[in-house]
Amino acid sequence: MWPYAIRRVLGAVPTLFIIIALTFFMMHIAPGGPFDAQRHLPPEIEHNVRAAYNLDKPVWEQFAIYLGNLLHGDLGPSYKNHDFTVTQLIEVGLPVSARLGLSAIILAVVLGISLGTVAALHQNKATDYGVMGLAMIGITIPTFVTAPVLALVFGIYGLHFFGFDFFLPAGGWNGGAFANMILPVTVLALPQIAIISRLVRGSMVEVLRSNYVRTARAKGLPNHIVIFRHALRAALLPVVSYLGPAIAGLLTGSLIVETIFGIPGIGRYFVEGAINRDYTLVMGVVICYAAFVIVLNLVADILYALLDPRVRFA
């Protein structure tokens, strides 16, 4: 396993390099520098400012300096949030985003597997059609629709029953309080719950028809053991291989969710940075996201090979 993991990590280095190079040069094609909008400076001072940010050097040299700093974990100063470096901003935002994303993926996997299994066990019955209909809705309706609608229903109108008024916070983070996490995590997890439950239903239906499950039943094993110990284990493989794309989907979703619910994570930094043309911040976040995707894909692949003895670390 270790040689495989090391090979995969080494294989990821060129990908990461391409990402860094692409974003860096795209930023430098952009018309106008970071200090153009400010009031006109005397030439000497402007020269000094440009020198301080290495902007007076050729682009190739700037790229080399950036790469060198990156290896030391220094992503440069933020162009718009003065007095902060990009690294500082990410250090603040990353735990928030990670907590949000991790909760969402756990919720999606648990609920998706349960719903998919239930649907498969009641194939072509009302339960099955109900779950699959909901899944279709979950897949089709985008996050930026579900987020405001859920915020409106639960955060502003509130739930009223038995004389109780029940509201969820429609925004803010509040240090990651449970109540503040319910809506964003739900919105983020919904499409993934839908996709995972469809995957599980499909593979479960197939597995339940396979010979070894019939054998297990013929041996007289109780139903729950057949399902949980024999069928489910094989039916989960597509879910594990879907985890990579799921993580990518969560990252994209987090841009929307963090913006709508006002959560101070790196997704919102990215959107705000892009709109304010804070290039260094945008680049830092892209690199951070890319590294995450690569590492988590690797984890998913290793998990897959551990679960499926037919897959060897090739």
Next chain:
Amino acid sequence: MSAPGLTTRNTETIERALDIEGRSLWTDARRRLVRNKAALTSIIVLSIIALMAAFVPFFWPYGYADIDYANIACAPDWWPGTDAACRAGGYHIFGMDQNGRDLFVRVLYGARVSLAVGFVATLVSLLIGVTYGAIAGFVGGRLDELMMRFVDVLYSLPFIFFVIILMVVFNQNFFLLFVAIGAVEWLTMARIVRGQTLSIKQKEFIEAARAAGVGTFANIRHHVIPNVLGPVVVYVTLTIPTVILAESFLSFLGLGIQDPLTSWGVLIADGKDHMETAPWMLVFPALFMAVTLFCFNFIGDGLRDALDPKDR
């Protein structure tokens, strides 16, 4: 060259003699598609939306940028509840937006942009993906490996981020939006076409064409591409909603279409900002978008069943 002409004439004579209609793969598929109720309904609904979007300036009394300062964010007359601040009156069946513009016409103009982006960007991805995949699969060998490795690398990039950066760097150019989204979506298309090409390449008729001296590119154009069209068509109907989503996503974040032009993403973003006082501003664009996405999904499923009957 007389031999194929002769056979064609022969078949024609036989068909005329027997008075039977030839049924190609595509006629068959069309019949099966029309028999699929969900797909047929979706096609009809989509056509209605598209026609309304195309012809709305000819039959609707309000323009998409006409501002009525007296009726800012007014509810449509039929809106339930008594707490709406004001009623729009007139033909404003969807109410008014935050600038006093008719929401119905704006939703349909949003449909124009969303559908146009959907079709054009998908066309871009179709052209790139089919050409790329067919060449990689047909030529094979080291070129194939190189081309597909390139696709693999691109696959692992978080692409929506690049589209966002592109939009920022190039100042939200409308044309670039098409190209950027299309350039992201061609990867899967290329993989599908390559896989199909690999299996078609082994067939006898390709060998026959090669033996007859047909060159690589003529072979790809005349023999490979027509035969991979089935899965490609299915994937196209699934790409269009993905593209519509991507465009709305960008517009929602304020990086796509700019005012006074609009798209569903912009309308939903505006609706979100005013949902406490004017919920219709969120409901109608969201509804149109959801219905459209549903329709494309049903058509895609229907086409898959229609073109690949053994899968049912």
